[in-house]
Amino acid sequence: MTKLFTTTALLTALALPALAVEPAEGETLAETQTYTYWLLDAIKSLDPALNTDVEGSDAQRNLYEGLMIEDAAGAMIPGMATSHEVSEDGLTYTFTLRDANWSNGQPVTADDFVYAWQRVVTPETASEYAWYLELMNVQNATAIVAGEMTPDQLGVAALDDKTLQVTLTTPTPYFINTLSHTTTYPVPRAVIEEHGDAWTRPENLVGNGAYTLASHNLGVEIVFEKNPEYWDAENVLMETVRGVTVNDNNVALTRYQAGELDRVQIPAGQYPRLSEEFPDQAVSVPYGCSYAYVFNMGENGPEALKDQRVREAMALSLNREVIVDQVLQGGQRPAYSWTHWAINGFAAPEGGMEDMPMEARLERAAELLAEAGYGPDNPVRLQLQYNTDDNHRLLAIAAQQFWRPLGIEIELNNVEWAVHTDRLQSGDFEVARYAWCADYNEATTFLDWFRTDGYNSGKWSNAEYDELLAEARTAEDTTPLYQRAEEILAEEVPAAFVYHYSKVDMINPAIKGLPTENLRNTWYAKDLYRIAE
Amino acid sequence: MFAFVLRRLAVAIPTLLLLIVFSFLLMHLAPGGPFTGERALPPQVLANLEAQYGLNDPLWLQIWNYLVSVVVHFDFGPSFVYPDRTVNQLIANGFPVTLTYGGLSFVTAVIFGVSLGVVAAIWHNSWIDYLAVGISIGAQVLPNFVMAPLLVLIFTLWYGLLPGGGWSFSDPSFWVMPVIALATSYMASIARITRSSMLEVLGSNHIRTARAKGMPEHRVIIRHALKPAMLPVISYLGPVFVSMITGSVVIDIYFSTGGIGKAFVDSALNRDYAVMMGVTILVGALTILFNLLVDVLYAWIDPKIRY
Numbered sequence: 001m002t003k004l005f006t007t008t009a010l011l012t013a014l015a016l017p018a019l020a021v022e023p024a025e026g027e028t029l030a031e032t033q034t035y036t037y038w039l040l041d042a043i044k045s046l047d048p049a050l051n052t053d054v055e056g057s058d059a060q061r062n063l064y065e066g067l068m069i070e071d072a073a074g075a076m077i078p079g080m081a082t083s084h085e086v087s088e089d090g091l092t093y094t095f096t097l098r099d100a101n102w103s104n105g106q107p108v109t110a111d112d113f114v115y116a117w118q119r120v121v122t123p124e125t126a127s128e129y130a131w132y133l134e135l136m137n138v139q140n141a142t143a144i145v146a147g148e149m150t151p152d153q154l155g156v157a158a159l160d161d162k163t164l165q166v167t168l169t170t171p172t173p174y175f176i177n178t179l180s181h182t183t184t185y186p187v188p189r190a191v192i193e194e195h196g197d198a199w200t201r202p203e204n205l206v207g208n209g210a211y212t213l214a215s216h217n218l219g220v221e222i223v224f225e226k227n228p229e230y231w232d233a234e235n236v237l238m239e240t241v242r243g244v245t246v247n248d249n250n251v252a253l254t255r256y257q258a259g260e261l262d263r264v265q266i267p268a269g270q271y272p273r274l275s276e277e278f279p280d281q282a283v284s285v286p287y288g289c290s291y292a293y294v295f296n297m298g299e300n301g302p303e304a305l306k307d308q309r310v311r312e313a314m315a316l317s318l319n320r321e322v323i324v325d326q327v328l329q330g331g332q333r334p335a336y337s338w339t340h341w342a343i344n345g346f347a348a349p350e351g352g353m354e355d356m357p358m359e360a361r362l363e364r365a366a367e368l369l370a371e372a373g374y375g376p377d378n379p380v381r382l383q384l385q386y387n388t389d390d391n392h393r394l395l396a397i398a399a400q401q402f403w404r405p406l407g408i409e410i411e412l413n414n415v416e417w418a419v420h421t422d423r424l425q426s427g428d429f430e431v432a433r434y435a436w437c438a439d440y441n442e443a444t445t446f447l448d449w450f451r452t453d454g455y456n457s458g459k460w461s462n463a464e465y466d467e468l469l470a471e472a473r474t475a476e477d478t479t480p481l482y483q484r485a486e487e488i489l490a491e492e493v494p495a496a497f498v499y500h501y502s503k504v505d506m507i508n509p510a511i512k513g514l515p516t517e518n519l520r521n522t523w524y525a526k527d528l529y530r531i532a533e
Numbered sequence: 534m535f536a537f538v539l540r541r542l543a544v545a546i547p548t549l550l551l552l553i554v555f556s557f558l559l560m561h562l563a564p565g566g567p568f569t570g571e572r573a574l575p576p577q578v579l580a581n582l583e584a585q586y587g588l589n590d591p592l593w594l595q596i597w598n599y600l601v602s603v604v605v606h607f608d609f610g611p612s613f614v615y616p617d618r619t620v621n622q623l624i625a626n627g628f629p630v631t632l633t634y635g636g637l638s639f640v641t642a643v644i645f646g647v648s649l650g651v652v653a654a655i656w657h658n659s660w661i662d663y664l665a666v667g668i669s670i671g672a673q674v675l676p677n678f679v680m681a682p683l684l685v686l687i688f689t690l691w692y693g694l695l696p697g698g699g700w701s702f703s704d705p706s707f708w709v710m711p712v713i714a715l716a717t718s719y720m721a722s723i724a725r726i727t728r729s730s731m732l733e734v735l736g737s738n739h740i741r742t743a744r745a746k747g748m749p750e751h752r753v754i755i756r757h758a759l760k761p762a763m764l765p766v767i768s769y770l771g772p773v774f775v776s777m778i779t780g781s782v783v784i785d786i787y788f789s790t791g792g793i794g795k796a797f798v799d800s801a802l803n804r805d806y807a808v809m810m811g812v813t814i815l816v817g818a819l820t821i822l823f824n825l826l827v828d829v830l831y832a833w834i835d836p837k838i839r840y
Binding site: 046050124128146198421424 | 563564565566568569570571573574575576577578580581582585611614615616617618623626681682685686689690693696698699700785786787789790791795796799802803
């Protein structure tokens, strides 16, 4: 075994407690330590194996703790694991767990992780995130999910109460980065076996996080209280955390302004006004999601989109600057790569359409369309599908206007989310709005989407691209490989990338400790505190 | 009357069964399903999910099992979207909320609507009439999706008098804005119907006779005009009451009450079949029940009506 000390692993090896939250100089703590944040919708599940949405993840980060947690910049720091060792071949990770308890006073053991991970891949659990353990390349995960092996054959084992061993099928450079994801959290076997699906109800839930579940009024509010059993409880300042559901963003903003919420998303188009009016409250930070119009190049796709020149013309003529500066107005950035610009270690390839002035782009687009036999006299007729949302509608209308002068006639097709995803999966669309958010802070979280066997709703396929990503799994320096992969996307244009997200929020200046440099906006209530106003 | 009620109940049961069957079929015809997500589920996982919820049975068997579960055990099954909740629990949580603000809204709308309508009719073509009609029109052109954010702006942001949303059975301050927002447009409709009906009755022969006999005006109104004038109002109130107590998605969204209206819309969007069916049956049963009650009330108010 060879110890690989990364910057964060060095911290872990020293087994220091997580950095204590302390008010900065001149700050006085408020008497009441409460934080109230906004939820757009009811939280569907508090079970780490069954959670599929952001709201659920935010809640679960307070209730449980995984092997790793993230610091304010998104770097991995010790959670339940105080240190880890990696084998020479990069296939075996051995984690040493800290002394910690569940909220019912029982110790957290390696077996809790084994049970939790096996439960995720067990087909009977029906976890929609079972694929995550496949993405982590945990040995046999794919076969177990497919029902070809039994869950006890998963590459995870408890060597003793405090030692957890994970075996991978292939070296995975980003493996450690995947360990802060809620799907990898431990769960209490005895409680689940006793209560079944109802184990996540407030009266039953047992967690190992910094907070316990005090109440959960579905669709109204969820309340967390500080967990005295948490291993670092003495450094947790925030006593009570409330997630309040407000289904309308504008009403939520009003309630924030009335002092009922400490944090709320700013509705599209209102950031310029609010940042001018409340410069100490309106915040826009990069957020690891990318928005695109995916072209269907599969069997059911229209003939026109099988022609690269048509796709490139559409990508060229899309005025992204207008979209981000005049429609969204929240600090988003135009996207010329699929990978979000702020992803760790990612550098987008230089050149390409980003460096072309808009006039030159439009000229080139017209040329390409003419070469392909299309133009204003012989327009390309396509249907653009998007799911119900005001922003998607505005962007689709903008795209329709950008494309029309070139001879690309777009019919807008607004469908509800369930229909949208159903059609994406069955290839029943022509051009479709889509966005992808990073599951971990590394470029493959985006690039894998376009692999032949990835999500890849448009059914684009490129052997060189697949090879590059396979090579990147074991490469010392992945930068040139990822750049080439992005170049291929720019050449082949399986989608027109539109913009990279930013998180645009109003945050009460009395609340300190919310991360502003974490690309996935991963926050932990244990890092927060309220200062006296 | 008793025989009439029995006859109506005998018709209500097959009506409800038909509603269940048709809703079930329509639900399954909708594209997508409860487990349609961004990523296609592995076949084994999907098979387990479908088995868990009985979706792998033929449709006729699914409907039969559902009917047995509902009719025999009064069990609406587990939610497909909220794994730790059953439909019974979701309805038990959401319906009392909706019943509270819906019932209060109904009472408010009836009291104010009928009063405005009667006052406007009595002082027909006077400034009182114009004021009452003006208030009604104002209330009518402010639908609840306009009223709700407006109320939050005024009472929460500007004056800080009321909480901007949420729900508490023990704190009436949470009820005020949902009740006002929901009651306003209904109040306007009730006022309009009452006014026109009252004007018609006040112009009828028996009222003229009563006045000619020298009966005091207040007795004319209360004893002879009000009751017949209420007939069209009552026929309007039946379905209104049902729609008010079974939830308003707008009120639930703007005030985050946790009521059944939003749960119903969410269940449709999420393809949460069990919740969709549960709420459909609840609304259907209440609609049938209150239509029956309206008919009974009709007969009581106007003895000429016999069924």
